[in-house]
Amino acid sequence: MAGPSRAGEAAPGAFDILRIRPFLVLWLSAAVVFLGVMAQNIARTWLAFELTGSNAALGGVLLSFGVAMLVATPWGGVAADRLPKRLVMQVATLLLVLSSAWIGVATATAVVTYWMLIVAGVVQAIGFALFSPARMALLAELVPRDAVPGAVSLILVNSEVSRVVGPALAGLVIGSFTFGTEAVFLTSAVLLALGIGINLALPPGRRRVDASGRSPLGELMDGLSYVRRRPDLAALLWCGIGVTMAGLPYLAFLPAVASDLFDLGSLGYGLLSASSAVGAVLTGLTLGRRSHRGDQHRLLIVAGAVFGLALAAMAAAPSFVLAVVALVVVGGALLAFQTTSQALLLALSDIEFHGRVQGLVMLSFGAFGVAALPLGILADAIGARWTLAGMGVVVVGIVLVFAVVSRRTRAASRLLDLG
Structure with missing residues (x-):
């Protein structure tokens, strides 16, 4: 890993970080992979809604993704610490190619069914479970320590730029052409295959543990024990x-918001998805340029609270324009929350545990998928507006609890340091 900046020097800015060639390769690889995945997600979610017309069915697609993520993600963290990180990313991207190409062919041949979307969600989840911990652990090896927060912001901005371009293009293609849905899936597979080629230019990444000394299960248990011994990490996780x-299951309800509340169909869905991504891109670029020397815990708490409040405001929006404005804030606040959380976890954890800690971070995306089904059923029963508003209130409550716990944990740590 590149060393920290010398004393008295400012942390590298966004453009300085991109001049680090290995990080630039990682950034470009992530950009291509995210674009393919985001377009695929839009097409799969719309296809599920088209096949069933049910919010619960949309939740079911995310549930398949979430359960698989919960099972596979901790092992993805073990793989990132145990194996060359580039190899892990290559295998993961290949799985993502297969999950997209399969549904594209099935749709083109008119044999696609709802259960196929469920299976595709499982395959994609396994790919994510491998890709994300390896990507974040490798990032920490490629840039100076002081540049990690900015690098995390730039990597996460990739996903949000992809959510600007991917959903908008996917929505336009799906709505404009009879072959639109399969075209999105097949193009996504091509983009993901390109990501495999770009990954070849990455360094392999160092192994953090001796594979001959511990079994994968033993390494997984070591990672869990490490987090249990660290209340600060546990609270963040x-x-x-x-x-x-x-909060994140709001993405599952955007098709229903576009179609049922505003009668705008797939085009409205793409625009709603893209609007939250616009806010995230603007926020991510800002975070990538700042020094990150302020109180990161405070930024985390503020960003989380704003995310919850904006989500509730979006639910209450009486017009499509106001919903778009609220979603811009939703996207920006969520990106700030995720960036700050990832940067804090990388800064606070020991480098030999980066992969496993990042694997535990990714459990949140599995939990999001699991929550989507009951929330979808609730939305069918009481309406999307009330469900989304309730989700925002719960997010604010979770952040307030963390604020109290975090203050106590940090105060206890200061007392131990003084002792």
Whole structure:
């Protein structure tokens, strides 16, 4: 890993970080992979809604993704610490290619069914479970320590830029062409295959543990024990999982919001998805340029609270324009929350545990998928507006609990340091 900046020097800015060639390769690889995945997600969610017309069915697609993520993600963290990280990313991207190409072919041949979307969600979840911990652990090896927060912001901005371009293009293609849905899936597979080629230019990444000394299960248990011994890490992880589980399922309801509340169909769905991504991109670029020397815990708490409040405001929006404005804030606040959480976890954890800690972080995305089904059923029963408003309130509550726990944990740590 590159060393920290010398004393008296400012942390590298966004453009300085991109001049680090290995990080630039990682950034470009992530950009291509995210674009393919985001377009695929839009097409799969719309296809599920088209096949069933049910919010619960949308939740079921995310549930398949979430359960698989919960099972596979801790092992993805073990793989990131145990194996060359580039190899792990290559295998993961290949799984993502297969999950997209299969549904594209099935749709083109008119044999696609709802259960196929469920299976595709499982395959994609396994790919994510491998890709994300390896990507974040490798990032920490490629840039100076002081540049990690900015690098995390730039990597996460990739996903949000993809959510600007991917959903908008996917929505336009799906709505404009009779072959639109399969075209999105097959193009996604091509983009993901390109990501495999770009990954070849990455360094392999160092192994953090002796594979001959411990079994994968033993390494997994070591990672869990490490987090249990660190209340500061445990509080961060639980807050991230709770906020993501309670708030991120709003993505599953955007098709229903576009179609049922505003009668705008697939085009409205793409625009709603893209609007939250616009806010995230603007926020991520800002975070990538700042020094990150302020109180990161305070930024985390503020960003999480704003995310919950904006989500509730979006639910109450009486017009499509106001919903778009609220979603811009939703996207920006969520990106700030995720960036700050990831940067804090990388800064506070020991480098030999980066992969496993990042694997536990990704449990939040599994939890989001698990929560989507019951929330979808609730939305069918009481309406999407009330469900989304309730999700926002729960997010604010989780953040407030974290604020209290975090203050106590940090105060106890200061007392130990003084002792």
